[in-house]
Amino acid sequence: MNSHNSDLLFARAARCTPGGVNSPVRAWKAVGAAPRFIASAYGAYVQDEDGNRFIDYVGAFGPAVLGHADPRVVRAVADQAASGFSYGAPTRLEVELAETICDAIPIAQKVRLQTSGTEAGMTALRIARAATGRSMIVKFDGCYHGHSDALLVRAGSGALTLGVPDSPGVPPQLAQLTLVARYNDLAAVEQCFARHAGEIAAVIVEPVAANMGVVKPDPAFLPQLGALAHRHGALLICDEVITGFRLRFGAAYELYGAQPDLIMLGKIIGGGNPIGAVAGRAELMDLLAPAGPVYQAGTLSGSPLSVRAGIQTLKQLAAGGVYERLEEAGAYLEAGLWSAIRQNGIPGCVNRAGSLLTLFFGPGEVRNADQAMSADREHFARFFNAMLERGIYLPPSQFEALFISAAHSDADLRQTVDAAVQALAG
Numbered sequence: 001m002n003s004h005n006s007d008l009l010f011a012r013a014a015r016c017t018p019g020g021v022n023s024p025v026r027a028w029k030a031v032g033a034a035p036r037f038i039a040s041a042y043g044a045y046v047q048d049e050d051g052n053r054f055i056d057y058v059g060a061f062g063p064a065v066l067g068h069a070d071p072r073v074v075r076a077v078a079d080q081a082a083s084g085f086s087y088g089a090p091t092r093l094e095v096e097l098a099e100t101i102c103d104a105i106p107i108a109q110k111v112r113l114q115t116s117g118t119e120a121g122m123t124a125l126r127i128a129r130a131a132t133g134r135s136m137i138v139k140f141d142g143c144y145h146g147h148s149d150a151l152l153v154r155a156g157s158g159a160l161t162l163g164v165p166d167s168p169g170v171p172p173q174l175a176q177l178t179l180v181a182r183y184n185d186l187a188a189v190e191q192c193f194a195r196h197a198g199e200i201a202a203v204i205v206e207p208v209a210a211n212m213g214v215v216k217p218d219p220a221f222l223p224q225l226g227a228l229a230h231r232h233g234a235l236l237i238c239d240e241v242i243t244g245f246r247l248r249f250g251a252a253y254e255l256y257g258a259q260p261d262l263i264m265l266g267k268i269i270g271g272g273n274p275i276g277a278v279a280g281r282a283e284l285m286d287l288l289a290p291a292g293p294v295y296q297a298g299t300l301s302g303s304p305l306s307v308r309a310g311i312q313t314l315k316q317l318a319a320g321g322v323y324e325r326l327e328e329a330g331a332y333l334e335a336g337l338w339s340a341i342r343q344n345g346i347p348g349c350v351n352r353a354g355s356l357l358t359l360f361f362g363p364g365e366v367r368n369a370d371q372a373m374s375a376d377r378e379h380f381a382r383f384f385n386a387m388l389e390r391g392i393y394l395p396p397s398q399f400e401a402l403f404i405s406a407a408h409s410d411a412d413l414r415q416t417v418d419a420a421v422q423a424l425a426g
């Protein structure tokens with residue numbers, strides 16, 4: 001398969017951009033290959049600069065739930081563009097999107113639109129700290145909430161450690177305010193509260209973890225997590241940047257019995273354009289300026305282009321049948337991948353929630369980051385490249401979810417499973 005043009009572009013990119021990319025995972029370092037430069041995308045497919053077409057399971061890392069360049073979303077964005085991109089003033093569109101979100105999500109009494117999920121995480125923490133007068137937070141090993149200082153922290157090994165920054169440039173004094181617990185491990189969270197009584201402002205969690213590969217919450221985990229946080233006077237923040245409007249029309253926390261005070265949204269609600277949002281109980285949200293003293297702002301917050309794309313995407317998701325289709329497609333792929341690894345005697349497991357899915361090579365079950373990290377990354381890298389050769393474009397890391405869209409046809413899914421059976425037979 002020819003990658004001549006992609007390779008030339010990557011060489012040019014490396015001269016003018018750090019690592020040749022504008023977000024690290026795009027560089028394909030984890031799979032030992034040079035990235036394909038994408039020229040266009042339509043429906044379930046992406047096409048690279050050499051004219052190769054792939055069935056796409058990256059889905060822009062989450063937003064493309066309807067598939068790429070859905071005609072009605074394209075029309076909405078084009079129509080909006082002709083009326084101006086952004087005004088620095090409120091619009092009817094922002095009201096419509098906020099009302100749609102508030103109607104779909106019970107805890108979202110109010111919502112503030114922003115430009116990225118990272119911002120939503122920063123703002124949710126700021127509200128929680130202002131509301132409680134406390135500084136510390138608890139996050140889970142393997143959960144990603146954007147790249148802000150406070151949240152760019154994971155545990156090394158062990159169930160419970162004081163935060164150590166994941167990145168140079170994050171002051172240790174800041175990272176020490178972040179405690180890290182093991183996902184699906186309530187005892188670890190209890191220990192945090194026992195050691196830091198009266199100091200923890202919030203616990204932040206992905207209701208379905210999708211940034212260490214897909215890891216589902218145990219049935220008791222989220223209900224008890226909220227109860228535990230609230231008993232200690234802390235807030236629960238559910239990061240629904242991936243799960244919001246992907247697993248159902250609304251938030252995933254309701255599926256799992258969580259009781260958040262604040263949630264974060266992003267990705268799907270922008271229909272493929274830059275967006276983020278924080279939403280929650282009115283008295284918390286009204287701490288934000290100009291209603292309250294907690295400052296937060298953005299030149300392109302609630303950008304008309306993003307908001308039009310989001311409104312149109314949510315309209316189509318609400319129309320019915322989409323989530324049933326996503327579940328059916330997910331179940332088919334899950335069954336096909338399970339049978340492909342079993343047929344070939346390959347140890348591993350397939351974790352799935354709706355249209356989010358990960359095939360882990362190695363571990364028989366994955367319920368937390370330690371088990372995820374035990375996966376065989378080299379086996380994944382071989383699988384990734386063998387799938388690419390067969391026209392299937394997977395997320396380029398063992399620890400990223402596959403994103404299935406409503407545009408993936410039965411034939412696409414069948415072709416994907418056939419390719420996996422061949423790729424794993426090697």
Ligand SMILES: *Cc1c(COP(=O)(O)O)cnc(C)c1O
Nearest residue numbers: 116117118144145146239241242
């Ligand atoms: C993508 C993501 C974010 C960050 O969103 P950006 O728009 O990339 O800043 C936050 N939380 C989760 C769960 C995500 O997957």
